[in-house]
Amino acid sequence: MKGLLLRDLRLAIRAGGGFGLGLAFFLIVTVLMPFGIGPETGIITAVAPGILWVGALLACLLSLDRIFALDWEDGSLELLATSPLPLEALAGVKALAHWLTTGLPLVAAAPVLAVLLNLPVPGFGWLIASLAVGTPALSAIGTFGAALTVGVKRGGLLLSLLVLPLYVPTLLFGAEVARRGAQGLDALTPLALLAGISLLALAAMPFAAAAALRVNLR
Amino acid sequence: MSIWEYANPRKFMATSGALLPWVSALAAILVVGGLVWGFFFTPDDFRMGSSVKVIYIHVPTAIMGSSAWFMMLVTSLIWLIRRHHVSALAAKAAAPVGMVFTLIGLITGAIWGQPMWGTWWEWDPRLTAFLVLFLFYLGYMALWEAIENPDAAADLTSVLCLVGTVFAVISRYALVFWNQGLHQGASLSLDPEQNVADVFAYPLWTCIIGFLFLFLALVLYRTRTEIRARRLRALIQRERMA
């Protein structure tokens, strides 16, 4: 299990693995948003939490189809399926690897980008907390989506169509935490609800993903 | 005699073929009758004027739009547990019908909202939840189209339906937390105090039952098509092998 995780991390960091792409995408989306909205600081500050959350979500989405696709193409997914490791654990490790290479950098980069968007200082802690709690759910749900579409050629677009509606509750609560935090309101309630959704996703999604993988490997 | 006999495609085809004309006729009579009743023979509401007539479309289609997803959930579960092909094909056949009803509910709601609330669209929990449901229909149908092997497609869409149901329900309640809405509560609750007046309720119930039968007729019809398509596929495969 640990070996698999290390292997995935190494593959992701190696050139062409796509590590950092999501981060760069996040940066570009956040920089482009003010161009579309206009340079008024007040408006940008007001929508900053939403921009950061949607940006993080899209950056997460970008790398989802790589979770299983490469292993599927070279056949190592079938090898992994025949190993003693249960598929549920495989899906969990894959989600963890995806989060470590995509979600965690996003959490670290968010405060820097928040400065660009003039997010009020008290909101920084809440923003980081909401992303840290919410992005694991994005990775777990995304792993399920990737498992569903692994057998589909050019499944990237289909994957987004399937996964984005599933992201709705996470995005709602995550952005709510960041917004309330930025306005200096109490953000603990939405944070608790966000954590609840993340825990549900982490607990349930590996099983759903494993079920989908089993069908695709049949 | 048990309901599982209809898992046999031959039996299903025979029964549904005999049933279909009756269900279709009932659907046509009830929908047309209910709409004519509502459109021509009910008074205007003292507050909403003639715009109240939209209710005879908006409420039944919205009910059927969400009920269709529930039916797909049940048939998906039956497919996953008992592996009856008819069940999976019924779920596939119901999805476009549910999607169109959801879309009609959304559009008529927007048209109705414009004069009543002064806006086409409001990010109200009920409205937004329906929009999310519409997106779920799109994803579900896209997944059916994308996968070649029919059994794998049935399995994967069933799993998606289960997971999607959980997240759709969570979204529904998350949206309540997110924004308080403009949309009124239930129009047809058992509590007579907040019910719509009888003059509107009788034609409305006729329309609801009518749209239910319209849904049933369409699903039966489309399921028959799917069963035939499956048989056709099997025949073509056998030809190729021979």
Added chain:
Amino acid sequence: MPDLGRYATEVLSAYAVTFLLVAVLIGASVWKARKVLRQLREAENRRGSST
């Protein structure tokens, strides 16, 4: 035709959209059903004549 007052456009367009969408749905269902049935007949005939 009842007098619809100032909401005539809204009510009529709601009904029109509904009829249009339901008609498209029924039309698409019938079209697909006919196509599949025809192809199935052809396939069964081919099978019948070859054996």
